[in-house]
Amino acid sequence: MTKAMKKFIGWLIAIVILFILFVLTGPFYIVNEGKQVVITRFSKIVDSHEEAGLYIKVPFLDQVTEYPKLILSLDGDPQSITTKENQYIIVDTTSRWRITDPVAFYQNFQTLDNAYNKLSDIVDSSCRTVITQNRMSEIVRSSNIINERKNTEAEKDEETKEIDKLVNADTVNEVVTKGRSELCRQMTAKAQDEVRGWGIELLDIVPRQVKYSAELNESVYNSMIKDRNQVAQAYRSLGEGKKAEWLGRLENDKRTIASEAYRKSEEIKGAADAEAAAIYAAAYNKDIEFYTFWKSMESYKQNLKDYPATYSTKMDYFKYLYGSDGKR
Template sequence: MARQNKFYLRLATFVAVIVILLAAGPFYIVNEGEQAVVTRFGQIVKSCTSTGLYFKVPFLDVVTVYPAKILSLEGDQARIPTKENQFIIVDTTSRWKISDPALFYQSFKTLDAAYNKLSDVIDSSTRTIITRNRLSEIVRSSNLINEEKDSADSNQLAGIEGEDSAEIEALVNVNSNNESVSKGRSALCQEMADDARKMVGEYGIELIDIVPRQIKYSDELTESVYNRMIKERNQVAQAYRSLGEGKKSEWLGKLENEKRTIESEAYRKSEETKGKADAEAAAIYTQSYTRDPKFYEFWKSLESYKNTMGNFDVTYSTKMDYFKYLYSSDGKRQ
């Protein structure tokens, strides 16, 4: 009987131990998109990067699960000077993942700590690369703007010909191109990522890329850019005004020349007409004179009296031959 009681006691003890072990969870599951690190007394026992069911020592092993997916880090806005010492506001976003969970656990243990460290590294790399390059390299990826500008300038000058087009080009400086880009924003983003990878590789992190989500001018630079744009537009407007004033003067000069030409031609024709009329009148006078010379002389004398007598107030002599037709009672020459 005592032996039977001991047997049941041992069996109950064994069952209790099994139940306690099962309750403590000797198994753990690594799901899709996860990876795990198993530690015992703070020391890493193993890491699991594949999905499946795994065993651990109850009460001794601790499982820390990390995401195996690609993670994103939204950086804070930073005020950074360019190579020309022009300040811009840069806001970056990055993609990364945990490549070595054991090394990641040794370095950070928690994701929050990793985010803080990675943010500092990315900010440092972004600042380093931007300060080494010109503003045009940061905001542009190609020289397409120069090609589009040449096309726009051609369209703008399409209605202007020859010397006028050359004049406009000289006034508005349409042949000036923006700075050529040798690297571009894409290459600089790659340089930022390469520089940051040198520092995060030892933390079990794989940095995929760094992309500027937003690049904008600082307040003082924005005002300077707007003022430059206004100045350029005013320069273009003044160029067209100057061209218009020049055209106006040119056409007024042509108009005046044509006016003088027309007046000169009209005067010439009027003089020719007058000359022909005088010639015809002289011919008529000559024909009349040959018919009756005395009447012709009398008629010419009356015309002369009509034109000159009004200029005399008093006549002091009646013996003048000029008045020979005035003092005859029958109107004949005395």
């Protein structure tokens, strides 16, 4: 092997070793799908990438900070807020946001934790500002369908109308002019104005739970219990009225049926008595003496059955019990 060849091989080995050392220092990095990165050198931003791929950096000098491109959620802490009617309510919100400019985001926050803390304060502030300017009905309702149902009163049956009168169901609720959806848009717009230029897009803010404060819970529950008891009492009163009505009808029907039955029975008895009288008359005309004897026997059986002995001076009544000589 010549001297030149040895020198060439030595340089080749040196180059390979340097290349391996270069690769081992980590000059390459990968940006995955759904990620975006900011490259800093001595705390100064030198580059950023929002597309997935393989990229090169200066080893030991460049730092890669990775942020998600996906939509992120922020669950706020429940907070006590006063409505326009000075009612204290507990509002628990959730919001969605994403990083649209990683460079601006790094300049303002650097880390996601810092962004969460700052964004949470902004969301709570915008939520409080909007809610304090509106009534409770605007916060919990999105339409006036509860009042529109009143227009279908004509479709209800008489019993339902009567129940509604007993429980004062004609009360009209407050008319909603904005509604919950519009208030959510206002919260989002107000918060978005404050984070403008921070590399953040706030998609929405939604109150996931709205409830009365602990001080009002008991009074609200008592009011609901009173209302339900009133409705229950109305149904009981209506039921008692219907019961009395049906019992009255029952008694009238019983009297009507009994009267009609008595009338028919009297007609039947009258017809039977007439027929019996006709039969008796026909029998009497055929044999008067036998008819008189038969009627006397029937009378004895009816009148003397409870008497062991009979004493009377009226002998005509007992003429069939004694002979012509006065003996039995």
